[in-house]
Amino acid sequence: MNDQDFDGRLRALEDNLPVQPMQFDATMGSSAQRPSRALSAIGVLGVVTASAVLAIAAAELLPRSDGTSSVGLSSPTADPSGQEATLPVAPSYGPRALSCGAGIGGNHPIAEFDIEHASEIPTIFPGMKRNPDLESDPRPAHVVVFGEGFVLPPTAGIGSPPESASSAVCVVHEGGERVLYPNVSLEGFTPPQTSNPGGE
C-alpha cells in the first residue's frame, strides 16, 4: 500500500466518524447545554451579561439631563392608565463598547471599527489634539466613537458624580487595555464603511 492509498483511507476514516450535534450558539458567543466544559463559555457570557446589567443599572441610577432619576419609575405596573406598560428594550452593546461606557447615561456609540494600527487614529480624527503616544502606537485596536453628550464612565466607584464630555473616542487594544480620549472634536471624521455602531 503506497502513501497515497494510505492517505485516502485515512481521509475516508475521518470523514465517516460520527459527530455530536453542534452546541455552539454564536448569537451568545458561547456554548450551551454542555456543563462539563462550559466554564470558559460561562466566563465570557458572565462577563458580557454582568457588564450589560451594570451598564443598564448605571444608566438607571445616573441623573438624567433634566436632573431626574429613573429609579423607582420604570415598573411595568406603574403606568397610571392602568395598562401594563412594556419595559424599554435596552440596546445591546458588545463587551468592548461596554468597557468604554456604552449604555451609561444614554451613551450610544455612533461608530465602531477596527484598525490595523492605533497610530492611524489621529488621521481618522483630524480634529483630535496631538498625542505622541497614540501617533506612535503600532498595535491593532478597536475604536468606539461617542457623539455629543457623552457621559464619562465612573472611575471612583459607586457614588462618584458623573462627568460629561462633548464627545469621546475610545481605543480598545487586544487583551482589553482601554484608553478613553474625551472631548475629541469629530470635525472631519467620516465613519469607515465597515463601521458597526452599537454592536460587535
Place this chain on the structure above:
Amino acid sequence: LRYGVNRREFDEIILPLYNPLQRRLLMIVRDQDVAADLTQEAFVNAWRAWHSFDGRQPRAWLFQIGVRLALNYLRRQAVWNRVRQQLRPQPEVIPSVEPDLWQALGALRPKERTALLFSVDGYTYREIAGLLGVSSGTVGSLIARARAQLRAAMEMQ
C-alpha cells in the same frame, strides 16, 4: 480595516467547520465526548478571538485553536487517564469505515497522529511544527514513525 468584526462572517466562514473540527479532534483524542467538548471550547475561543482573525486560511486558524486545546487536554489527562482506564475502560469508538486503521491509529502517540493527519491535509512540515510546538525536523520524524508503525500494524492484520 481589519477582518472579522461581525457575527455573520463568523457564521458563514467558521460554523461550517464545526463537524470537520470535531472529527479531527476525535481522531486525536479518540473520545467522542471529549472531542465534542473540545470542539465547542475551540469555537468559544475562536469567537472570542474573531476580531483578531486576519481573514486568511480560516480552516487552519480554527484547527490550530482546536488542536492546541486537544494536545493540552491530552497532556493534562495523561496520568489521570492511566489510572482511570484501569478502573473503568472508556467506551470505545467503533467507526463504520476502516475500523482496523482506527485501531492502529490508537497505538500512535498523539503528536504522531496529529502530525500525520495534517501532513495528509497538505500542511508543510514548518506549518505542522508551528502547530505542535516542535522543530521541522521533529515533524519529519513523527510522520515517518507514524507511517511505519501504521504500515506494520496493517500488514499484521
